[in-house]
Amino acid sequence: NNEFDDDGDLIICRLSDKRRVTLQDFRGKNLISIREYYKKDGKELPSSKGISLTEEQWSTLRKNIPNIEKAVRKMESHTM
Amino acid sequence: NNEFDDDGDLIICRLSDKRRVTLQDFRGKNLISIREYYKKDGKELPSSKGISLTEEQWSTLRKNIPNIEKAVRKMESHTM
Numbered sequence: 001n002n003e004f005d006d007d008g009d010l011i012i013c014r015l016s017d018k019r020r021v022t023l024q025d026f027r028g029k030n031l032i033s034i035r036e037y038y039k040k041d042g043k044e045l046p047s048s049k050g051i052s053l054t055e056e057q058w059s060t061l062r063k064n065i066p067n068i069e070k071a072v073r074k075m076e077s078h079t080m
Numbered sequence: 081n082n083e084f085d086d087d088g089d090l091i092i093c094r095l096s097d098k099r100r101v102t103l104q105d106f107r108g109k110n111l112i113s114i115r116e117y118y119k120k121d122g123k124e125l126p127s128s129k130g131i132s133l134t135e136e137q138w139s140t141l142r143k144n145i146p147n148i149e150k151a152v153r154k155m156e157s158h159t160m
Contacts, residue, residue, distance in 0.1 A: 012151050013144040015137040023151045030155050034131050051114050051130045057095040064093040071092050071103045075110050
């Protein structure tokens with residue numbers, strides 16, 4: 001029961017009505033794509049607004065989640 | 081010892097030579113930005129290649145990390 005977009009990429013999750021995380025197979029390499037989609041002729045297609053990460057870049061992002069969380073919390077405490 | 085880019089945004093981490101995760105304060109709201117930078121006149125500036133997530137979208141992404149990991153591993157096992 002996997003869901004695929006109109007380009008054949010696996011939709012892993014939706015971040016908003018238009019934004020999705022998908023997994024693309026690009027020339028034998030996995031790309032984790034965080035991207036905004038738009039509708040055209042009844043199809044939903046990836047827009048240029050987004051970024052496709054290599055597995056290495058994704059892994060670096062994942063390892064930095066505690067740092068990202070810390071920065072978000074610190075910023076919040078400054079603005080409140 | 082925080083590092084900021086030439087737009088004044090906090091650089092949280094680098095995903096590659098050109099790609100960065102930054103924290104932007106956009107009209108009082110935090111945006112977690114995953115974006116490619118380019119050099120111009122000695123400055124490093126954010127390009128249009130990337131996406132800026134709201135805190136809610138970031139939180140959804142974070143919760144879906146196990147799903148993303150699972151999808152990556154599944155794809156790998158198919159291509160090997």
